[in-house]
Amino acid sequence: xxxxxxxxxxxxxxxxxxxxxxxxxxxxxxxxxxxxxxxxxxxxxxxxxxxxxxxxxxxxxxxxxxxxxxxxxxxxxxxxxxxxxxxxxxxxxxxxxxxxxxxxxxxxxxxxxxxxxxxxxxxxxxxxxxxxxxxxxxxxxxxxxxxxxxxxxxxxxxxxxxxxxxxxxxxxxxxxxxxxxxxxxxxxxxxxxxxxxxxxxxxxxxxxxxxxxxxxxxx
Numbered sequence: 001x002x003x004x005x006x007x008x009x010x011x012x013x014x015x016x017x018x019x020x021x022x023x024x025x026x027x028x029x030x031x032x033x034x035x036x037x038x039x040x041x042x043x044x045x046x047x048x049x050x051x052x053x054x055x056x057x058x059x060x061x062x063x064x065x066x067x068x069x070x071x072x073x074x075x076x077x078x079x080x081x082x083x084x085x086x087x088x089x090x091x092x093x094x095x096x097x098x099x100x101x102x103x104x105x106x107x108x109x110x111x112x113x114x115x116x117x118x119x120x121x122x123x124x125x126x127x128x129x130x131x132x133x134x135x136x137x138x139x140x141x142x143x144x145x146x147x148x149x150x151x152x153x154x155x156x157x158x159x160x161x162x163x164x165x166x167x168x169x170x171x172x173x174x175x176x177x178x179x180x181x182x183x184x185x186x187x188x189x190x191x192x193x194x195x196x197x198x199x200x201x202x203x204x205x206x207x208x209x210x211x212x213x214x215x216x217x218x219x
Contacts, residue, residue, distance in 0.1 A: 018158045021063040027125075031057060031068055034121045037103075038070060038129070041096055045088075048075045052208065054133070054140040060147025061157050061183055067126040071133035073208070085131035086115050093117070093131070103127075134208045139180075141206040146187055149198070157186045 023031075035053060042049040055069035056062040072093065089108075097103045097119065106126075107118040114136075117129045130136075147154050160182050164170035172178040177185075190198035 014159060015155065017162065018155050021158055021162070023057070023062055023064050023066070027064065030122065030125045034068055034102075034125060034127055035070070037100070037121075038072070041093075041100065042072050044096060045072075045092055046074070049073070050075055050208075052137050054136040056179060056183075059140045059143035059183075061143060061154055061161075063158060063161065067128055068121070069128045069130075069136070071130045071136060073132045073134050085133075086110055088131050089115055089117055089129075093129070097129075137208045138203065138206045142201060142203055143183060143187075145201050145205075146198070153187070153190065153198070156190070157183050160186050 031053070035051065038051045042051050049072060051070060051072045053068060053070050056066050057068050072088075074088075090110075094105070094108070094117065097117070098105055102122050104120040104123070105117065106120055109116045109118070114130050114133050119127045119129060121127045147157075161170065161179055164177070164179075164182055169176050170179060170182065172181075187198065190196050191200060
């Protein structure tokens with residue numbers, strides 16, 4: 001975002017810039033189409049398998065061009081189990097997705113703490129698929145609740161992300177703070193700022209059991 005560094009900009013210009021980052025209708029349509037396709041695919045694994053989006057595309061703090069992060073999980077298993085996740089991704093999910101016309105496998109990252117399959121959906125949408133990553137679902141629900149409190153919360157978080165990208169200090173793969181960490185830091189600032197005192201939402205309020213059909217992307 002070099003425009004942020006060329007010259008100082010006023011409040012109205014910054015607000016317009018933040019507004020321009022919202023995910024557009026085409027991306028929303030692609031997100032939902034991809035989720036519907038994955039939902040149909042995981043039913044082939046068994047009746048208790050579920051699929052849920054997580055991360056910035058689903059938590060209310062997403063920006064245009066964001067990847068779609070998705071986890072498939074078997075209800076009742078619990079937290080991330082890497083050996084189980086690798087086995088399910090390698091032996092069951094990969095063969096099904098490789099035979100699906102809308103998904104093109106780009107990379108399989110088995111050594112990560114959370115193993116992930118990187119796909120292109122319909123030739124352009126980047127989709128990261130993990131398995132049994134249920135903790136990420138709860139984190140997403142928590143952040144979505146904060147995003148819904150007031151529009152200014154999203155504006156500030158996105159403004160911080162834009163600044164970090166412009167200054168080249170965002171991205172865990174480059175040993176910088178991740179977008180997720182910047183979001184948490186911004187929310188924490190709003191909680192401890194005496195003039196604001198954003199409430200602390202208890203994590204016990206959230207569950208992974210909500211069916212996919214009831215989900216709506218927040219933006």
